[in-house]
Amino acid sequence: MKQLVHDFPTQMQEALMIGQSYRFQAEQKEFKNVVLTGLGGSGIGGTIAQNYLFDKLRIPFIVNKDYFLPSFIGPDSLVIVSSYSGNTEETISAMQQAIKAKATIVCVTSGGKIADVAKKKGFDCIILPSGMPPRACLGYSMLQVLYIMRHFGLINGNFEKEIKASIKLLQEESKDIQKKAKAVAQKLVGKTPIIYSAADFEGVAIRFRQQINENGKMLCWHHAIPEMNHNELVGWRDKDASRAVVILRNEDDYERTQMRMEINKKIIKKYTSNIIEIYSKGKSYWEKAFYLIHLTDYVSVILADLREQDATEVKVIDFLKGELAKV
Numbered sequence: 001m002k003q004l005v006h007d008f009p010t011q012m013q014e015a016l017m018i019g020q021s022y023r024f025q026a027e028q029k030e031f032k033n034v035v036l037t038g039l040g041g042s043g044i045g046g047t048i049a050q051n052y053l054f055d056k057l058r059i060p061f062i063v064n065k066d067y068f069l070p071s072f073i074g075p076d077s078l079v080i081v082s083s084y085s086g087n088t089e090e091t092i093s094a095m096q097q098a099i100k101a102k103a104t105i106v107c108v109t110s111g112g113k114i115a116d117v118a119k120k121k122g123f124d125c126i127i128l129p130s131g132m133p134p135r136a137c138l139g140y141s142m143l144q145v146l147y148i149m150r151h152f153g154l155i156n157g158n159f160e161k162e163i164k165a166s167i168k169l170l171q172e173e174s175k176d177i178q179k180k181a182k183a184v185a186q187k188l189v190g191k192t193p194i195i196y197s198a199a200d201f202e203g204v205a206i207r208f209r210q211q212i213n214e215n216g217k218m219l220c221w222h223h224a225i226p227e228m229n230h231n232e233l234v235g236w237r238d239k240d241a242s243r244a245v246v247i248l249r250n251e252d253d254y255e256r257t258q259m260r261m262e263i264n265k266k267i268i269k270k271y272t273s274n275i276i277e278i279y280s281k282g283k284s285y286w287e288k289a290f291y292l293i294h295l296t297d298y299v300s301v302i303l304a305d306l307r308e309q310d311a312t313e314v315k316v317i318d319f320l321k322g323e324l325a326k327v
Contacts (some may be wrong), residue, residue: 001215001311002301004136008294011139013127016163018140019147024124026104028153029180031078036145037064037094038082041134042108044210045142046082046156048203048293049149052285056155067093069101069119075228077103080148082141086112086267088323110137133312135214138207162286167230169282170294177291181298184246184276188212189300189306191244191274196264204289205248208296215311216303233264235272239307244274248296250288251279272313 010225034057036046037216053061062070067090073079079098083091086109095307098105099121107118110130126148127139143163149155170177193212197205202224208221223232245268247261265275278295280288304311 001133001304003138004132005294005297005301007140008297009174011137012143012163012167012170012290015140016160018126018128019143022104022124022126022144022147024151025122025126025253026106026152028151029104030076031059031104031152031154032074032076033060033062033072034078034080034149034154035064035069035073035098036080037069037098038080038083038091038108039065039088039092040210041137042082042084042088042091042134042141043146044203044207045138046080047206048140049145051200051203052289053149053155056198059154061320064094066090069094069097073098073101073103075102077101078148078152079103079105080144080145080293081105081107081109081114081284083107083109083112083114084128084141086110086114086116088114092117094289106148108141108148122166133314135211142215145158159286162284163290165284166282166287166290169287169291173281173291177295178298180278181295182279182302184295185278185299185302185306187220187274188218188244188246188303191242193218194243194245195220195221195222195248196245198250198257199224199227201248201250201289201292204292204296207247208248208295208299211297211300212303214314215297215300216307217309218303225257225264229260229264233267236260236268239271241272241274243272244276245272246276246278248292249277249279249284295306 043065050063081095103124105116109115110128127143146159195205205222212218212220271327280291282288301311
């Protein structure tokens with residue numbers, strides 16, 4: 001897993017080539033909504049893309065993480081089916097509903113049942129390199145979402161320059177990123193991580209939480225500001241040195257949000273001294289997002305090493321799938 005994290009910039013380069021070379025069968029048309037359906041490592045790219053697309057789309061973009069699609073899905077809907085394995089049962093269920101609703105469907109997968117259905121039905125299907133854990137393929141899956149959106153005229157191609165700049169940034173900052181990640185991981189050993197971010201970077205915070213869960217084999221939670229200030233902040237009442245707060249920050253976070261973060265720190269310091277701030281680098285949204293993703297991915301695998309855990313192993317998920325398969 002550590003090698004896969006290290007190779008993330010290379011994966012992003014390959015993802016660009018996959019997106020640039022894919023030739024869509026479906027023609028452009030007007031949509032009333034877009035839904036990406038996918039879970040875990042296959043769905044988080046949609047959540048992060050949703051943050052990026054928030055102020056760029058004139059129609060709703062929704063990320064679905066369940067067996068069922070919203071009832072408004074119909075012929076004027078674009079449904080992006082994202083499942084790295086191609087066999088995620090919840091995503092297959094949602095895909096069948098999209099077919100019945102006669103939505104335009106584009107699949108992003110490495111194969112499996114979803115690729116088979118796409119081939120049979122004549123759907124666009126972007127095939128990704130296989131043989132890796134889904135959470136290690138974020139670059140592959142997330143960038144294809146952007147190429148899909150561009151093909152249908154929902155966004156322009158400016159993101160490509162930002163992605164290329166992101167790759168360069170990660171390569172140039174590689175040693176420093178690993179150094180910072182090690183320092184953060186050492187502070188989180190034996191602690192319950194609590195991750196906070198600005199609302200427009202919540203997808204990156206969720207990614208960090210998921211990576212700590214799966215790679216580090218640890219429980220943790222996250223929340224976004226300002227919403228956190230209207231509920232969770234009141235929950236800080238008991239001193240507990242086992243809690244460690246990690247705040248993901250950008251120099252250009254909205255000024256009122258930054259003020260809230262500073263006030264939050266004053267309040268939280270009364271209950272734990274373990275407060276870590278990770279600032280992004282870069283100019284564009286994608287540079288900042290990928291910097292934080294790459295650094296926190298490293299934190300998760302270093303945590304696994306420090307805790308003497310196998311970052312790749314997910315036996316409990318395999319057990320769950322096995323039990324479900326019996327029914």
